[in-house]
Amino acid sequence: MTLVLISIAAFSATLVGGMFALKFRDRLHLILGFSAGAVAGVALFDLLPEAFSIGRYYHDVSTLSLFVAFGFFGYLVLDRLILLHTHDDSEETPYGNRKESPRGIFGALTLATHSLFDGIAIGIAFQASTAIGLVVTIAVLTHDFSDGINTVNFVLKEGGEWKKAFRWLLVDAIAPVIGIASTLLFKIHSATLSLVLALFVGTFMYLSASDLIPESHHRHPRALTTLMTLLGALVIYVVVSLV
Numbered sequence: 096m097t098l099v100l101i102s103i104a105a106f107s108a109t110l111v112g113g114m115f116a117l118k119f120r121d122r123l124h125l126i127l128g129f130s131a132g133a134v135a136g137v138a139l140f141d142l143l144p145e146a147f148s149i150g151r152y153y154h155d156v157s158t159l160s161l162f163v164a165f166g167f168f169g170y171l172v173l174d175r176l177i178l179l180h181t182h183d184d185s186e187e188t189p190y191g192n193r194k195e196s197p198r199g200i201f202g203a204l205t206l207a208t209h210s211l212f213d214g215i216a217i218g219i220a221f222q223a224s225t226a227i228g229l230v231v232t233i234a235v236l237t238h239d240f241s242d243g244i245n246t247v248n249f250v251l252k253e254g255g256e257w258k259k260a261f262r263w264l265l266v267d268a269i270a271p272v273i274g275i276a277s278t279l280l281f282k283i284h285s286a287t288l289s290l291v292l293a294l295f296v297g298t299f300m301y302l303s304a305s306d307l308i309p310e311s312h313h314r315h316p317r318a319l320t321t322l323m324t325l326l327g328a329l330v331i332y333v334v335v336s337l338v
Contacts, residue, residue, distance in 0.1 A: 097225075098275055101217060101232050105271040108236050109210065112243025113264035117257055124311050127252065128320040130245045131307035132327025138299035139328075140335045142292050150289030159293045166297025173201065174305070202249030202302060203263040206242050207270045209295055213239070214274020215283060222278065235271070242267060248307070 119126060143163075150159050213235045221228030246267040250260035311320050 097228075098218065098221065102214075102272040102275050104232075104236055105210075105214065105217075105239050105275075106268045108239035109243040109246075109268040109271070110264065112240035113247045113261070113267070115244060117247055117260065117264075124320055125323050126244060127248055127307055127311035128323035129327040130248050131303050131311055132324040132329070133331055134245060134299050134307060134327075135303040136328035136331030136335075138296045138303070140332045142296045142299065146289050146292035146296060149285050150293070153286035154289065159289065162290050162293035163297040163300075166294040166299075167301045168297070169294075170205075170298045170301040171305075174301070199250040199252065200263070202306070203246045203260075203267065205298055205302070206246045206249070207263070207267040209299075210239070210242055210267050210270035211274040212288075212291060212295070214271030214276075215278055216274075216288070217271070218275045218278025219283060219288070222282065239271065245307075 115126075146159055146163075147156070217228065217232050217235055220231035243264060246264050247260045250263050251257065308324065311324065
């Protein structure tokens, strides 16, 4: 029953975050700025410590760092050589009138995959103990809201329509529910989970530094946007510190 309630909470947190991004898409540059900080914050303050905390029993620091690099440079290769995306430098091209790029879908898919592993992490934590499961759940729910915002952002800013953004939001919201349910069928070894988390650290750092931060300043190089980026990182830091 506890896992059912947590699944509903995870679904709702992601959905609310995404609906926020859809409703206020005329202020998308501010949301992008916040998302840039939140994505980097999740990678630095949540995923990275967790990867090293779990992985220290199975891998040395250099191995985990290598997987962080795999995530960063692997996404670089996909971004530059496979998806072949270049930023549109036209200041007159508003969001919603841009030619759609597959990068938006790939970014949303990455976040949905991360949400899937979030759900798996919750399920595995509860297999260890109820107390550990609740702590992990609190940490996951706090950035599920941010994941919802980020999923919508990736689709909209790459020229996707709001209906497509909403469909991907539903995918991202359902992903942790599937992840939680899957742990009833099998167990993932902690050694593998730590490497997966390290991969996501690299991926999220690339998404933040190479994609969200430049895009948030592309048409609005304002101090407020920078403050939103810092706020996004600070919110994640405070939440992770509290739990």
